[in-house]
Amino acid sequence: MHIIGNVSIYLAFFLSIYAFAAYVLGIKKQDQRLIDSGKGATMGIFILASISMILMLVLLGTSQLQFEYVYRYTSTDLPVMYKLAALWAGNAGSLLLWTFFLAMYSAMVAFSRKMIRNPMTPYIISIMMLNVIFFYFILSFVTQPFALMDGVPPEGRGLNPMLQDPGMIFHPVTLYLGYVGLAVPFAFAIASLIVKSMDAFWIQMTRRWTIIAWAFLTLGNVIGGYWAYTELGWGGYWAWDPVENASFMPWLTVTAYLHSVMIQERKNMLKVWNLSLIILSYALTLFGTFLVRSGVLTSVHAFGETNLGAYFLVFMAFMVILSMYVLMSRYHLIKKDTGQFESFLSKESSFLVNNLILLGATFAVFWGTVFPLVSEAVRGTKVTVGVPFFNTVMSPILLALLFIMAVCPLIAWQRSSMKNIRDNFLIPAVISLAVAAVLVIMGIRNAYPVIAFAIISFMVLTHLVEFIRGTRARRKVTKEAVPVALFRLMIRSRRRYGGYIVHLGIALIAFGIVGSNFDVERMETLSIGESMEIDRYTLTYENLGQRTEGVNDIVFANIAVEENGRELGYIQPERIFYLNWEEPSTEVAVRSTLREDLYVVLSGWEEDQRATFQVKVNPLVKWIWIGSYVLVIGSIFAIWGGRYGQVTPRYAGPERKVH
Amino acid sequence: MHTLKITAIIYVILAAAFSTAYGQEAYDINSTEVKEIAGYLSMEGHSEHDLATCSTKQRYYEEIAEMLNDGYTKEEILQDYEAMYGEQGFREPNKSGFSILAWTIPILMLGAGSTAFILRIKNQVNNQRREKAPLPAERNAGENTEDEVIRAIIEEEKRKHF
Known part of the structure; x- marks a missing residue:
């Protein structure tokens, strides 16, 4: 097992070097046999990566404690699901998973039917191979997944209880699929520059890849947020932690990219901008990995201090310098035949404003994340840049972004007029102002929530107007029934209406985030039979109990809940004591409705059974998760195959003998 | 007393x-x-x-x-x-001394980006105006939602018949 594991890693490392060399030589000598050999090696790497992965899963699942990785992250009593999920609990395993995805994506591109006889293919795969070489170098020489212990320990150290959550199964995998997915459009972009193919072919070819990567990044962040919300000690669904910020930054830049590519496809503008955005997004995925694995910043989500970060920093610098060199060397070609803006008031310029705000947000997050390091380097004082900083700086930026999202869909391409703006925005604007007035009358006096709710209403309304206008225009010609016209309108323009569904998802998420700021919290110690009141709820502490689950002991409290005198039933916050872990974990009891979450924590208890509870009422939080579902549905709708709009783009760049 | x-x-x-x-x-x-x-x-x-x-x-x-x-x-x-x-x-961070940079740099960057954006568009719009006389915006055919929908229907019909 140990030998098979190590051989699969070392062999794949040498094969990736061979594949890269075969592609480069094949391109240089225009020899198809070398390119085909490189493609064979690419498939070989994927097979070897699959062997390593399967082997590691078998070792984890069968508790082969003689392997250091299995010993460090599992124990024999751990449920099988978490034994397998421990694959991404540590550095070596998670990098193995990353490498597997990278090898899989490389093979998918190399053998894609859409890329048959395309001269860009060898260039794309050689760029992806650079990534594969780096990751296999790390797995071979820095953090080895199949390292053996000196002996066979009787028991493993176990998995951190905080990681024993369904979130652990989905969050890292989705996030990695998002991170690794960005390597594909990056490789296409650099390849198109190298072959001097300056049209939008690479953008059209990678549209699905990018949306899928973006959707996975979104899903990864949202699942992580939900996990952090229900896991105590992680600061709620979003705490502006350096590691959270690291995955938020590429999400922001890819969002900007997904908008600006539409301008290039339609108006042949912003070519350099789009290339820069995809390079930046890719670099930020490496920067995020550097933050998570270097330990330079304090984070509850980090892997702990290792020297891995330095390798990622060097690799990131190498890839960025290489990309910038290629970009600059082709700058004169890119600038040729580039479209021009014709008006300040047009969809193109509003997309650019959207990009500006998204990049501004990215920079603000980046600056806030690294400022403690800057401060320490300059003054020797490592200041804290926490939630209040990010809330102050990011709130106006994100509000401006929501406003632009509201305005963009209704502005015409090329040039818009004041009449166009008046016709499209008057009714949504009046209703949104009415919403703001109602909120003020209801007693909300803070400016931010009032403005935010008004903008969110405006955004939802402008999108509804867009759906209504499209349906009406279609009905005028086809005389179809309203639902039929709406359905056909949407499926014939999946990208556009999928995008609008995503926007509506963002509106729901924003609604939940703004609402959750009106939370109330109390912490009280109660004797059995005593009650506490919070908001409209009365909680009566009935008893403290204990049960055993597997090898773990669980202490729980039964609490009867009433809302305005109406009985709602019981909730049961818990504390779990593990056999193989010193610290107990706290399981929150959440009663979730569309209006609010009742969030109860069992803080501690005394010998006389008095217990301390922390109780929160978090308004509208459920809308964050509902909005996330809508967002994912919108992404799937936008990329789903079908008869309309899913035509393979035609390559029109320079031809080569090899492909 | x-x-x-x-x-x-x-x-x-x-x-x-x-x-x-x-x-x-x-x-x-x-x-x-x-x-x-x-x-x-x-x-x-x-x-x-x-x-x-x-x-x-x-x-x-x-x-x-x-x-x-x-x-x-x-x-x-x-x-x-x-x-x-x-x-x-x-x-x-404090809003004074060195730490004021934490607060001001994002605003400065956003300001610089906005200025560059305005100058770029202004430049290009002026160039376009010099090169060709603009159509009235109301007659900017083919660029609004209604026009796009009608164009898509025409394309669809074309595809059906040819």
Whole structure:
């Protein structure tokens, strides 16, 4: 097992070097046999990566404690699901998973039917191979997944209880699929520059890849947020932690990219901008990995201090310098035949404003994340840049972004007029102002929530107007029934209406985030039979109990809940004591409705059974998760195959003998 | 004069006793004022931890409640923590000295980006105007939702028939 594991890693490392060399030589000598050999090696790497992965899963699942990785992250009593999920609990395993995805994506591109006889293919795969070489170098020489212990320990150290959550199964995998997915459009972009193919072919070819990567990044962040919300000690669904910020930054830049590519496809503008955005997004995925694995910043989500970060920093610098060199060397070609803006008031310029705000947000997050390091380097004082900083700086930026999202869909391409703006925005604007007035009358006096709710209403309304206008225009010609016209309108323009569904998802998420700021919290110690009141709820502490689950002991409290005198039933916050872990974990009891979450924590208890509870009422939080579902549905709708709009783009760049 | 002195002393004692007793009832870890002040503090890196399970955070909350009950104002309490821990005692950088860069650089960058954006569009719009006479925006055919929908239907029909 140990030998098979190590051989699969070392062999794949040498094969990736061979594949890269075969592609480069094949391109240089225009020899198809070398390119085909490189493609064979690419498939070989994927097979070897699959062997390593399967082997590691078998070792984890069968508790082969003689392997250091299995010993460090599992124990024999751990449920099988978490034994397998421990694959991404540590550095070596998670990098193995990353490498597997990278090898899989490389093979998918190399053998894609859409890329048959395309001269860009060898260039794309050689760029992806650079990534594969780096990751296999790390797995071979820095953090080895199949390292053996000196002996066979009787028991493993176990998995951190905080990681024993369904979130652990989905969050890292989705996030990695998002991170690794960005390597594909990056490789296409650099390849198109190298072959001097300056049209939008690479953008059209990678549209699905990018949306899928973006959707996975979104899903990864949202699942992580939900996990952090229900896991105590992680600061709620979003705490502006350096590691959270690291995955938020590429999400922001890819969002900007997904908008600006539409301008290039339609108006042949912003070519350099789009290339820069995809390079930046890719670099930020490496920067995020550097933050998570270097330990330079304090984070509850980090892997702990290792020297891995330095390798990622060097690799990131190498890839960025290489990309910038290629970009600059082709700058004169890119600038040729580039479209021009014709008006300040047009969809193109509003997309650019959207990009500006998204990049501004990215920079603000980046600056806030690294400022403690800057401060320490300059003054020797490592200041804290926490939630209040990010809330102050990011709130106006994100509000401006929501406003632009509201305005963009209704502005015409090329040039818009004041009449166009008046016709499209008057009714949504009046209703949104009415919403703001109602909120003020209801007693909300803070400016931010009032403005935010008004903008969110405006955004939802402008999108509804867009759906209504499209349906009406279609009905005028086809005389179809309203639902039929709406359905056909949407499926014939999946990208556009999928995008609008995503926007509506963002509106729901924003609604939940703004609402959750009106939370109330109390912490009280109660004797059995005593009650506490919070908001409209009365909680009566009935008893403290204990049960055993597997090898773990669980202490729980039964609490009867009433809302305005109406009985709602019981909730049961818990504390779990593990056999193989010193610290107990706290399981929150959440009663979730569309209006609010009742969030109860069992803080501690005394010998006389008095217990301390922390109780929160978090308004509208459920809308964050509902909005996330809508967002994912919108992404799937936008990329789903079908008869309309899913035509393979035609390559029109320079031809080569090899492909 | 003597009676006045005694009255004054009794008044001071009663006032002190009353304020202490009243204060003890007034502030505890659930008080809004305590939460507001705690919201400023990094609490030795424990600020993002949960109050329910973090003893350091609980200690800070109790300390703040106690100081409020002793008659300290919010400003005095924050000054006290600043004297103890300096800038590192807070959850956000100071808005003065070197740390002001944390606040201003994002705004400056956004400002610079906006300026570059405006100049670029202005430049290109002027070039376009010099090169060709613009169509009235209302007649900007083929660029609005209705036009796009009709164009898509025509394309669809074309595809069906040819």
